[in-house]
Amino acid sequence: MSRSDEPLLRVDGLKKHYPITEGILNTEVGRARAVDGISLELERGETFGIVGESGCGKSTAAASMVRLEEPTDGEIRFEGENVLEYDAAELRRFRREVQLIFQDPDSSFDPRMSVGDAVAEPLVVQGMSDRERRREIVADLLERVGLSAADMKRYPHEFSGGQKQRIGLARALTVNPKLLVADEPVSALDVSVQAEILRLIDEFQRELGLTVLIISHDLGVVRQVCDRVAVMYLGEFVEVGPTEELFSNPQHPYTRALLSAIPTPDPTDRGLGVELTGDVPDPSDPPSGCKFHTRCPEVIPPSGIDLSQETWRSVLTFRKQVERESIDVESIVEMGVLESGDKYGNLEEPSPDAIDDADLKRWIRSEYDVPDRLDDPRAEATVDDALDAIVDGDHDRAKAHLAEEFTTVCEREKPELEACGTEQEAACHLLDDVHVELDELRLTE
């Protein structure tokens, strides 16, 4: 039944959406797209890592792959078999071949069950009734993870966090799994203990030919143990590749930003690339096109607009604010009056009507870091028009003006993962064929 040329696990277009319901009838009003179409192949014996910030959907992705969560859409094949069509008995067998370890070693044990019983539990569940045999397996495994057989009689509270995580690993390995899914296996541990657990996982992988899927927010951890890495953002993979290539030559701006944000243990190399502003957007209302374009430091300007990257980024952020009608003129006025000193110092109730249009426009610009004057005359005219419209209270006109001039390919079209280098793939319009860009330029000129 198992064909060795098949990858151990093949995931295709996996989606997991959570309905957002409202009211007594639980009417669906929206969907949180936790995982929104990811594909991957796990080769036998490899360690694959999924990294991303909190809320990117990496844990949900792992849970859906092993059917702890029922996927909304997509296909999962384990050794060539369709996991989503398993019946109860097949699912039980599948759950033996796939084992999990979790982040918090404290809550993954029953405090009233001895360590020996806890580690033996998967064997009991899978129907091994020979008590002696169970004891032998558990004793052997505890020793292999660096504890002793005598620890069987002790209870979880007698162990430190690192030891508990070792026990968790022993428990996962009792039933000889083919795939080990480790969800943030070392995040709750000290660095010195982290390194030990990672070494153990690495050792077992080599000895037992395990395939390992590691979910982590920590790029250092992933770099240390994984053969291949996928970087996840808002439910999608933005870049996938062999670890060393991905780390030394990241292709997606999000990967680059993540890497530059890690503090290096070298005091002579200071300054974190604080490129990303703001937080991860709401997954129930993800941005159009490339989901990262709202925070991307390298978002592509429309052809014909000649602005520095930084200025263009501010202009785009400003446009997004106008679109959401979340420009709060009152609060900008309040702040502006506070900072302006004498000019408006004697105003009783600061209101937009009492302020010079020119001042108000300047304050709005400074609130969104848009320079007082843009270098590109066309862009400057558009921004100025839009500001006039905002001052007049005509948001629709402002929106229309800005959308007409400042729409980027990053929000119009969704980039697909495409190859860039050997085995490395990234989903970014920066990697689109350069010729297309040139053609567009020629057309507009």
Added chain:
Amino acid sequence: MSTRDDTTDVRDVPTERDDQPLLKISNLHTYFRTDSEDVRAVDGVSLTVDPGETVAIVGESGSGKTVASEAITRLFKSPPGYIPEGSIEINGREITDLSDEELRRVRGGEVSHVFQNPQGALNPVYTIGWQIREALQLHADVSKSEARERAVELLTQVGIPEASSRLDDYPHEFSGGMKQRVLIAIALACEPDLLIADEPTTALDVTIQAQILELLAELQEQRDMGMLFITHDLGVVAEIADRVAVMYAGKIMEKGSVEDVFETPAHPYTRALLDCLPGRGGIGGIPGELPDPRSPPPGCRFADRCRHAIDACRTGDQPGMHRVGDAPDHTTSCVHFEPGRDSSTVLDAGSEPAGSPSPPDDLERGGRR
């Protein structure tokens, strides 16, 4: 940054600065009573922070770094916690013998705290604006409208967009990073001289952590504020600290300027900790565990896990602070650095070979069962 280090290098001798350090902790002990023996969380720690300077205490869980920082304004629960000996001076004033009432004025006034978990540090039933105003009005006689103005200013300074419209929002309407910004705003409300930040970025994603670290550095520069930064992350230390103290089992193992400590880590514990970092070659961790804080072994607290341990490491008290090389401010609590011994045994050793627990470690583990 380097100019500041020059003036703070020699700390015990008064420098050209005529003012005393902002914070001076000397031989601080903090114990917690239990049914049996006391838990010695902090067991003789000395440290100074100058105005405008960032000092980091780095250590793993159980090292006593958080208790040391909380002992400064006596934030730990008492009883069972108490300070059996030691002195804490802020701007030259001894504060270990202050009454609770007097201490309350120090907290949030001269000394402010920012904690790890922004979720738990804000009251969910009050608006952000209310909570900032509370901090202001507790320490200064300001009217409601003045407090509101100040709150808007503070939120703007910590980088919250459209601050005045967010004053009436509740904590749950902010993301984790934004909540931490609000907490920093609250901590800064009364213009503290010293900000104690206990793992302020540990609960945050790296991209948000980078934002918060930059914000703290900026604010500190604007205000010439001293900062005591508690963290387990050596990367963060290298990023923001001027000086660093490495703590283990209630004691300081090594301290010095951040350049010296990262360039020439001296104590075997510091070296092992650095080796644990991804990409530093050593994979394998530090075998063994922290000693029991109720009855720490004689000699160096790290001796049982140290591969350079000799007999002298297991007798007497924790070794004194010995100078490392020529750096005036770089000291370590390791016998190999005693005058007359050869420090190169430690300094020239390579990184820990992977997967070889030292024999004393096995002994220790066996003994504890």
